[in-house]
Amino acid sequence: MAKSVYSVVLSDEVVAEIDRLAYAEGTSRSKLIDRVLAEYAGCDTQSRRMTDIFSCIEEMARPLRQFRLLMTPSDELFQLKSAVPYKYNPTVKYAVELYEGDSAAMGEVRVSMRTQSGALLAALHRFFLLWAGLEQQGFAQGDALEYQIEEGKYTRRLRPMQGAQSVQVGEAIAGYIRLFDRALQAYFDRLGDGQTAAGRAATAAFTRGLTQEVAQL
The missing domain is CATH 3.30.1460 (Yope Regulator; Chain: A,)
Incomplete structure (x- = not known):
């Protein structure tokens, strides 16, 4: 599946929590967001x-x-x-x-x-x-x-x-x-x-x- 760079506005508190979860899972912010959105949208990435x-x-x-x-x-x-x-x-x-x-x-x-x-x-x-x-x-x-x-x-x-x-x-x-x-x-x-x-x-x-x-x- 192709990937592109997008500009998204997020709350600082949300980003901080995403970074905490990403660190705990040993992954990156982008990969965690991509996975969460894929699960929400029902995409099989x-x-x-x-x-x-x-x-x-x-x-x-x-x-x-x-x-x-x-x-x-x-x-x-x-x-x-x-x-x-x-x-x-x-x-x-x-x-x-x-x-x-x-x-x-x-x-x-x-x-x-x-x-x-x-x-x-x-x-x-x-x-x-x-x-x-x-x-x-x-x-x-x-x-x-x-x-x-x-x-x-x-x-x-x-x-x-x-x-x-x-x-x-x-x-x-x-x-x-x-x-x-x-x-x-x-x-x-x-x-x-x-x-x-x-x-x-x-x-x-x-x-x-x-x-x-x-x-x-």
Whole structure:
């Protein structure tokens, strides 16, 4: 949706309250006003769509003990973290970034971990390779998925869900994160029994949790 600059006269008290709310939400004055007016007028703007999608992810994460919400630096980004059952309880961070104006992908999910442990990075890398293979086998047109594996980081571009409402998209992305985390937890839970046992546990968690909606991403 195109945007333009408009001159609007507002009361100082209203602007002060808008600025306070915008600061609390980590957004800008213009974006907050745009969203409020869109909701009032019933317009489905990109900003409103992003807010609805992130709200679904937040609703998924809040009741689950393993997830902790993180402050987000922009309206296009949502972040949360989860503890990994390994020495010293390291955490993995999930970041969801939504794109504007990209018809090939609606966004990406980034999974990352900061650690100095070479053994942990190696185990995480093996899990990323396993996960990529599971996605290719279990997702719709899995051989066409776009992903990147780096040291301590997995990035996956999300395919557009044609005709889906914001809530449906949000639930699918939330389901993807939940599925990824369950497989990751299962993998590290059994890592002490060897790579084969860990891989089987992660595969079983993936198979049990994969839904048709998530498989579209």
